[in-house]
Amino acid sequence: MNVFQFILQNHGEVLELTLEHLWMVVASTFLAVLIGIPLGILVTRHPGWNKPVLGGANIIQTIPSLALFGFLLPVPWLGARSERLAILALTLYALLPLIRNTYAGIKGVDPAVVEAGRGMGMTDRQLLFRIELPLALGVIIAGVRVATVISVGLATIAAAIGAGGLGEYIFRGLAMVNNQLILAGAIPAAALALLADVSFGWLERRLSPV
Amino acid sequence: MRNVAFRFPGGQTLLAGLNLQVRRGETLVLLGRSGSGKTTTLKLINDLVSPTEGDVIVDGRATREWDRIRLRRGIGYVIQESGLFPHFTVERNIGLVPEIEGWPADRIRKRVTELLQLVGLDPTLASRYPKELSGGQRQRVGVARGLAADPPILLMDEPFGALDAITRAELQREFLALQRRLQKTVVFVTHDLREALLLGTRIALMEGGKLVVALPTDEFTSSTDPLVLKYLDAFGATPHDQRGSA
Numbered sequence: 001m002n003v004f005q006f007i008l009q010n011h012g013e014v015l016e017l018t019l020e021h022l023w024m025v026v027a028s029t030f031l032a033v034l035i036g037i038p039l040g041i042l043v044t045r046h047p048g049w050n051k052p053v054l055g056g057a058n059i060i061q062t063i064p065s066l067a068l069f070g071f072l073l074p075v076p077w078l079g080a081r082s083e084r085l086a087i088l089a090l091t092l093y094a095l096l097p098l099i100r101n102t103y104a105g106i107k108g109v110d111p112a113v114v115e116a117g118r119g120m121g122m123t124d125r126q127l128l129f130r131i132e133l134p135l136a137l138g139v140i141i142a143g144v145r146v147a148t149v150i151s152v153g154l155a156t157i158a159a160a161i162g163a164g165g166l167g168e169y170i171f172r173g174l175a176m177v178n179n180q181l182i183l184a185g186a187i188p189a190a191a192l193a194l195l196a197d198v199s200f201g202w203l204e205r206r207l208s209p210v
Numbered sequence: 211m212r213n214v215a216f217r218f219p220g221g222q223t224l225l226a227g228l229n230l231q232v233r234r235g236e237t238l239v240l241l242g243r244s245g246s247g248k249t250t251t252l253k254l255i256n257d258l259v260s261p262t263e264g265d266v267i268v269d270g271r272a273t274r275e276w277d278r279i280r281l282r283r284g285i286g287y288v289i290q291e292s293g294l295f296p297h298f299t300v301e302r303n304i305g306l307v308p309e310i311e312g313w314p315a316d317r318i319r320k321r322v323t324e325l326l327q328l329v330g331l332d333p334t335l336a337s338r339y340p341k342e343l344s345g346g347q348r349q350r351v352g353v354a355r356g357l358a359a360d361p362p363i364l365l366m367d368e369p370f371g372a373l374d375a376i377t378r379a380e381l382q383r384e385f386l387a388l389q390r391r392l393q394k395t396v397v398f399v400t401h402d403l404r405e406a407l408l409l410g411t412r413i414a415l416m417e418g419g420k421l422v423v424a425l426p427t428d429e430f431t432s433s434t435d436p437l438v439l440k441y442l443d444a445f446g447a448t449p450h451d452q453r454g455s456a
Binding site for chain 2: 112113115116117119120121122123126130131134135
């Protein structure tokens with residue numbers, strides 16, 4: 001039986017795992033956007049915070065994912081549902097590209113344009129929402145794109161702590177030394193990653209000014 | 211009576227012991243080479259740079275006492291390459307200060323049309339984006355934007371510096387005509403002596419963060435100050451020939 005026959009025969013389960021997977025990715029990316037973009041903006045306003053914030057996000061990035069899942073397991077409320085835990089871990093991983101790209105995007109806006117705005121009497125808030133964020137949007141979306149693609153891959157590991165998703169097939173396949181099963185998890189996961197990459201790529205081009 | 215006086219000086223080396231007055235309705239040119247402090251001096255007026263010592267007085271009040279946002283909205287600001295917002299149409303660029311000042315939309319639209327005509331642009335350009343304009347058109351939009359809320363003071367930082375010679379000459383002529391009509395108080399930064407002689411009613415020469423001299427334009431060329439002579443010399447031909455050709 002080849003992989004595609006397997007997927008067809010178990011399409012109900014494949015779909016369910018794909019949706020679980022998608023949910024983890026969407027929820028974590030959403031949370032990361034909610035936290036990462038404001039943090040990125042904050043560090044453009046307080047240059048002193050740049051190092052600790054980006055450094056912190058960098059350190060999180062260096063923790064092996066399996067270890068991070070393991071570290072978070074004993075945390076009371078989180079540990080109760082492994083899916084929550086997976087979402088939190090994925091959120092933490094997604095922070096770095098979001099903070100970094102938001103920061104870089106805003107810093108990359110032509111200083112002459114920002115100075116013109118300031119000189120014309122725009123408040124910091126007006127400058128941010130009317131000039132800096134719109135002009136940085138392409139770079140910020142690129143950050144969301146990277147975060148999402150990374151997250152699709154990382155979410156397969158969440159199955160190791162019982163959070164479900166397409167990693168289920170991969171881990172089951174590894175345990176049973178069954179390549180078909182591994183591929184049944186890996187192929188849909190790769191397809192999701194590609195889909196995310198292409199859609200955000202499109203959005204990035206659409207929303208990039210000039 | 212609006213006499214702008216600057217008594218101050220700046221950070222350690224940038225500017226020192228600068229005293230300068232700008233009179234209502236005049237075009238004061240800040241002339242000097244790169245790094246002479248002319249742009250910094252300009253930015254002191256709209257408080258993009260704050261004096262570390264002394265005071266910059268605008269309209270009888272020190273800039274440090276002004277609400278910075280109010281101060282800036284009352285001063286037009288035109289910079290090199292115009293600093294237009296690339297994601298805004300010409301109309302939104304010009305109408306920005308009126309917009310953040312809360313003007314109604316139809317009044318902004320009327321004002322934008324009026325300004326486009328004033329700077330010699332076809333009002334149908336209003337819906338274009340800056341990248342769709344030529345350098346000269348962009349700079350005209352920059353001037354229109356500076357004039358949008360009809361500020362009494364206009365700061366211009368090498369506004370024509372990036373243009374080709376023919377377009378620059380055209381814009382300089384139009385600036386003169388405009389200034390004759392509007393009688394704004396203009397502070398104009400340039401490193402180009404010809405431009406200074408052509409546009410200024412008074413010229414302030416700066417060097418190394420210090421004011422060398424501030425003289426009416428017609429007295430400038432006959433000054434015997436060694437730095438003025440050096441500057442005149444650098445531009446070749448005798449100053450009077452330049453006046454003539456300008």
